[in-house]
Amino acid sequence: MPLNPQQQQAVAHRQGALLVLAGAGSGKTRVITRRIAALLRDVPAEQIVALTFTNKAAREMRERVIDQVGRAAAKGLIVATFHSLGVRILRQHIDRLGYKTNFSIFATGDQLRLVRDLLARHQPGCSASIAEQVLARIGRAKNELQRPAQFQPRIDDPVDALTAQLYPRYQQALKACNVIDFDDILLLTLQLFEQAADVARHYRQQLRYVLVDEYQDTNAVQYRLLRELCAEHGNLCVVGDDDQSIYGWRGAVAGNILDFGRDFPGACIIKLEQNYRSSGRILAVANALIRHNPDRHDKRLWSAGAPGAPVVYRLCDDGEDEAMAVVETIHQERYARQRAYRDFAILYRTNGQSRAFEEQLRYENIPYVLIGGQQFFDRKEVRDALAYFKVLANPLDEINLLRILNYPRRGIGEQSAEKLIALSLEWQQSLWQVLQRPDLPDHLGDKVAQAVHDFVSLLQRYRRLLGRGGQLVPDAQALFAEIGFEDELCRQAEDPKQARRRIDNLHEVFNALSAYVEREGVATLEGFLEKVSLLDRDEPVRGSKEEKLKQDAVVLMSLHSSKGLEFPCVFLVGLEEGSLPHGKVLEEGGDVREERRLCYVGITRARERLLLLGAARRRRYGRLQPQVPSRFLAEIPPELLENQAAEPAPVDPQQQAVRAADFFSRIQTLLKTDNG
């Protein structure tokens, strides 16, 4: 498909800064991939770096480039997320900041545990629940470029006061364990560039063409990093849409995109106005909604396509009814237009909303894939297993060392663990060093000291084995068999089914490891852990997101993870006050404009058919409660919507009995499929 003149101009642009500011579906991502292909004709691949927000988007972009230029020509090209580029750089040079290059990356659970430990040590009276709030403040501070020294607590804010106290200690503890957290990845990369001029120069000379997709979602740290990278050559090309900025809550600054012209004087700014994705009617709805956000760059998106089918709003009776309406439409559309299951996406505000749709789809035997939801790598047994890997890769990782010290139980109880920590503080040695001291029997008694000794030699033995990297999977399996990990899972489970699930999850870790080994030329435990810690925060439970998208199945996902994607038919569900806009935002006086942008993102994923749905009543805390339709619906002129909103039917007792019977038979079917 040929590019339009504006797209061509963006692709042909060579030196200096370039901003493509354009609405949804106007071909921004396409411009980036075509530009890379064009650059590859006269620039070595290693000099080009394209940055995106999710691993999925990065993989997809690489594939699209390969389709155009072939695999050989794309070799050496860097297509990555900001975080994976950061890790790549830190692995080479983090020693300049006083860390070792085999550092590990903390998962959220590990971070929380560290903050809880620090709280218990320094503020014994505090409730443990405050740890999460402190951690969130630390995260926000890091994304706003505040290191411990720059953190400014707000007056009269007790959580801020605690954060001010704990943040420096948290940072010291991480460093002592040779660990960094997710937000440190970018902050430390930036620090490296600022402190080590030679390192900065090296990357500025190596990475001569920088391209960024979804630029509206960059935060302050990412922005500074880009400035550092492009300080000499200035070849920065960014594309984005201020109307799709949906990560303000994570510190993204939409202003970055609006200030681009000021920050990079002489920048070329190109606007794309033709939308190639959505039908005229869908586009009209999107435009009408987003117009309600003040202070935006006004963009007029038009489509050369046909107006298409009407956009429908359907007010359903309750959540079950909403799910049935969706499934009914899927059946109709498949029948009338021979659509595949993968043509449909059900989009919602929060992952918890998927349940009713999943039930209904299962009941009707419709294949579906769920993207996001409870994160596989966050489950307890999975984190316990990974803790072993983490300690084997980096024995200074004290949090994980403590996690496995007596798991599975080996006779080093909590009191002994506390004694060991006290000794490590007293002797100013790392816990790992303390565990290896010959004089431990004097402090712990012979029996416990023997258990510690066995534990240490086990770890050392496997460190040697795994360090060779030849047989990661069998070696790891041997380790877990030797320590009796599965037996421990069985002992702790409440019933055999739970035990089975947990053991399956452990095996899934081995599967993930083996898939990694197969993919990678040189596989190491560190490399595997790095992959896991860089997974998209909303990566699916199992399998990669694009594998799932390839199957012929209806897709269920949150609005946040739908960014950049497109589907022939989209159901945007739960259009009620409290769901979209989200209740938390309303209660805390948050930014309703960001919720509106989220709704806009959802609408603009649709190519041909868009259905907006909501329920008149919804089950909350076990009771049906009346709902108010989303304010966003009222912002769309009625002539743009085909309203299928029926007044909720008066409840006829006989009908209710039929519904109840139907409901129970469905539950029974579900239980049967569950067991089967």
Ligand SMILES: Nc1ncnc2c1ncn2[C@@H]1O[C@H](COP(=O)(O)OP(=O)(O)OP(=O)(O)O)[C@@H](O)[C@H]1O
């Ligand atoms: N010149 C063109 N001719 C035909 N189709 C095009 C053209 N440009 C883009 N498209 C198609 O339009 C759709 C949207 O393109 P793309 O995903 O690049 O848009 P985008 O601006 O990145 O959207 P979003 O803001 O949602 O990320 C894709 O299906 C793409 O193939």
Ligand SMILES: [Mg+2]
């Ligand atoms: Mg895009």
